Amino acid sequence: AQRVTQPEKLLSVFKGAPVELKCNYSYSGSPELFWYVQYSRQRLQLLLRHISRESIKGFTADLNKGETSFHLKKPFAQEEDSAMYYCALNSGTYKYIFGTGTRLKVLA
């Protein structure tokens, strides 16, 4: 079965510290992986997708097929990064499977 696991419900870091939000998936084929973010009082929006291989707002994510992971990383957290982050998988069947989300709190 296809599944996305985000093991941390809440992650608190200090401003300027590195951040890593974990995402593991189970899927036997070649999925497309995404990170979506929801800032306070805003709608859920795309942060980045693995095929783009780009950095958005300082965040990067590398797809590791061997470990079936797609962790989101940022070297220096900012207060404005505080939000809810969802990892999502699309297997090409017109549906996304989302993880349960990780709330990131960046402390001043």
Place this chain on the structure above:
Amino acid sequence: KAGVTQTPRYLIKTRGQQVTLSCSPISGHRSVSWYQQTPGQGLQFLFEYFSETQRNKGNFPGRFSGRQFSNSRSEMNVSTLELGDSALYLCASSEGQGVSPLHFGNGTRLTVT
């Protein structure tokens, strides 16, 4: 371009009633999908429509149904409401060709009493 619009924003219904939620996608987007969001379960896929055809469906009972119109607008209906149907219902649109990113609406908050 205007974003994805969902109406109404809030709904309060009683058990046994039925409800219809509406979603207007971004102009030019032909795919609309629906998700149920609850605190414990995160986002659960309900169904996806493209050019008025349902292409995929999640594991929800038959009380949950949807449709898409020729202008790509979509509606979702829940009949015989149960307390457990209380949730935020999110609509997302995308271009629909291949794997295209989702653009979400603000959601409809449904409370069943």
